[in-house]
Amino acid sequence: MTVQLALDLSFWQWVLAILFILGVGLVSGRILGIARGFRRATVAGVLGTLIGLVTAVAVLGDTAGEATSSVLVVVFAFGVLATMVVSIVLEVVLRRRPPGRRPSLRVRVRTATTIVGRLVEVLGIARRHGLAGRRPTSRAALATPDGALRVKSFLEDCGGMFVKFGQIASTRADLLPPALIVALKELQSDVAPVPVAQVRATLEHERRAGVDEVFAYFRDEPLAAASIGQTHLAQTRDGRDVVVKVRRPDVEIGVARDAAVLRWASRIAVQRWEGARALGLERVSDELVRSIGKELDYTEEAAYGAALRRAVLAAHVDGVDVPEVLTGMTTEVVLVMERVHGRPVSDAAAVDACPVPRPVLADRLFRAFLASMLESGTFHADPHPGNILVGGDGTVWFIDFGAVGIIDPVTLRALQLVGLGMATADTGLVARGLREMSGAAGPAVDLMTLESEISRLLSEQLSGAGFDPRALQDLLTVMERQGMPVPPAFTLIARAVVTLEGTLRGIDPGFNLATSAIEQFTSRLQDGGGDPAAVAQRELLRALPSLRTLPGLAEDIALQLRSGLVRVDVETFSAARRSAVTAWVDQVLFAAVGAVGLLVSALLLVGAGVAGPRPGTTALIAIGWIGLVLATVMLLRVVAQIVRRQSSTGADERRGA
Incomplete structure (x- = not known):
């Protein structure tokens, strides 16, 4: 019909x-x-x-x-x-997503079409290296030379972004076992260079001009070919020697595909293997993916490089510098920066050949790192030997701006207190710094318990004083145990200091980081420096207005207690929680009324249909349809609010991460 x-x-x-x-x-x-x-x-x-x-x-x-x-x-x-x-x-x-860099539609489509094949390939490689069964069941198994070698071979055979993930993971000495760190440091990207024709085409597209019009000289042979970008030597029209980094074509597709596979594999590994859970593999993989994502946008890297250069120059440490980024020639795909003539500090011959002694080089590097962090809130977050160069004249250069940390003012002041407290073995200053760092959650922390844990930490690892990278890692553990949120910048600092210690010992095996840290903290902290007594005096002056009011406040409280005017009301819920509970109750009642209305309206329509064309059935049909519409509207409104809340919650979690 x-x-x-x-x-x-x-x-x-x-x-x-x-x-x-x-x-x-x-x-x-x-x-x-x-x-x-x-x-x-x-x-x-x-x-x-x-x-x-x-x-x-x-x-x-x-x-x-x-x-x-x-x-x-x-x-x-x-x-x-x-x-x-x-x-x-x-x-x-089409729910609204938090602002930020988002892959284009073409990238998302191509990623979706290739991810399944890549996943099958990665699983096959994992089985071949014994990483897909039950063999690596503990952290100890992965910490052995054999387990570390299997992980390294697995990443090498996967190729692509997996090698890059392994290289970044090799800097995570705070999370991964030493044997695994050693194995991952040997990872080398076997990446074929991009044909020079494609490189020139990319440059011409970005600069809207021919390569010969932009540069007086451009070397076609690449200086280095990495998984994300390829670098070439060039000279600008005004005669400046520069390094030009060009992003590989469609590299964002490979990054998105391998990132999805890595996250999926990490979740499965955490569910099945105790060793993966002990390593915090899922959290590590998320950090690696975020690190790679930042490296895709060279304008962001250029901004970080400019900030780091300003911070290091403001530290006024002789013999330490940062190459200048030519922001006017830099785009999302092309990065142009000053050329540095130097060798990595891991090159023993280059370090010995420079006119500056090794102890002086290590001291300069540490002072520049610490001063830029404490004074400007900016630091190099991955100071491994490959990112630190030494020139023929002994100048130390920070390079690679893909990992630069920026500290907000509140966390910076709290960090200064923590550093001063650790340098002087004052657990009260350390506890105060950690509480300030935790924001709104800080006042709820039991100060006596926190100071007790910090005191035990200082006595066990630092012998009562000093500054040691291991202590920063333990402070993170203490904060998590006390339910205190850890600022991402503090986690980044703890990781960077561990990496820096290894670099400094490579330059000067006798370098004492604890002694140098004590000198730096006591001379540079608190608005330009000063000894601990001067710092304490300034703190007392700042607190003097509050201290003057304490006797009067104590007297007022005592009088009110004596007269019975003070009483303590204990609320089951705070105002925010009470409002949230009320909203949930309202929605439950709203949904219940809608469900009852829907049932009654359906019964009216069924009854009218069974009764047939009789007097009064028209009114029943009208009432049934009206009730059906109203009840459905009520239920759909509840569903819409739930969807809206989940969307907002997910956006907040992503911004917090």
Whole structure:
């Protein structure tokens, strides 16, 4: 049986129909409590009206062809309901994401089409190296030379971004076993260079000019070919020697694909292997993916490089420098920076050949790192030997701006207190710094318990004083044990200091980081430096206004206690939690009323249909349809609010990460 519904409308009726569709799209969002733009509301109105019309025709059958008011009411009801359903679907599919760099549609499509094949390939390689069964069941198994070698071979055979992940992981001495760190440091990217024609095409596209017009000289042979970018030597038109880094074509597709596989594999490993859980493999993989993502945008790297250069120059440490980034020639895909003539400090011959003794080089490097961090809040977050060069004149250079830490003012001041407390073995200063660093959660921490743990830490690892990278890692553990949120910058600092210690010992095996740290903290902290006594005096002066009011406050409180004017009310819920609980109760009641209304309306419609054409059934049908619409609206509103809340919560979690 075919049902045809002829729509013979005049011009003004069509105008009214369009206005109706637009109105339904906008009003449905208001009813559901969903804020949308005009385009999304229009799409919801059009799709919802069409779906409602088709549904009404299917339900009414032969009577749908009759242009009666009851038929129009049914079409309207189904149209409104369908529009609200479409609105919720659009909210789920097109939910707003936090601002930030997002892959293009082409990248997402190509990533999705290749991820399955890549996943199968990675699983096969893992089985071949004994990493897909039950063999690596503990952290100890992965910490052995054999286990570390299998992990390294697995990453090498996977190639692509997995080698890059391993190279970054080799700097995580704070999380990974020493044997695994040693093995991962041997990873080498066997990456074929990008053909020079593609490099030149990329440069011409980015600069909107020919390579020979931009540079006076451009060397076609690459200086280095890495997994993300390829570097070439060049000279600008004004005669400056520069290094040009060009991002590999479509590298973001490989990054997104391998990142998805790595995260999936980490989740599976954490579920199955105790060793993966002990290593915190899922958290490590997330950090690696974020690190790689930052390296894809060279404008971000250029900004970090400029900030690091300003911080190091402001530290006024002789013989330490940072190459200048030519921001005017840098884009998201191309990075142009000053050329540095130097060798990595891991090159013993280069270090011995420079006119500056090894102890002086190590001292300069440490003072520049610490001063830039404490005074400007900017530091090199990955100071491994490959990122520290020494020139022929003894100048130490920080290179590679893909990992630069920026400390916010609150965390910076708290870090200064922590550093001074560790240098002077004052557990009170350390505890105060950690509490300030924790933000709103700090006042709720039991200060006596916190100081007790810090005191035990100082006595066990530092012999009562000093500054040691291991202590920073233990402070992170103490904060987590006390339920104190750890700022990401502090985690980055702890990791960087561990890496820096290894670099410093490579330059000068006799370098004592603890002794140097004590000297730096006591001379540079608290607004330009000063000894601990001067620092304590300044702290006392800052607290003097509050201290003066303490006697009066104590007297007022005592009088109120004596007169019975002070009482203590204990609330089960705080104001914020009480508001959240009330909102949940309201939504549960709202959904319950909607569900009852839906059931009653359905029973009325079924009863009217069973009774047939009798007096009063028309009224029952009308009441049933109205109740059905209202009850469905109530339930859909609850669903929309739940979807909205989940979207907001997910965005907040991603921003916090």
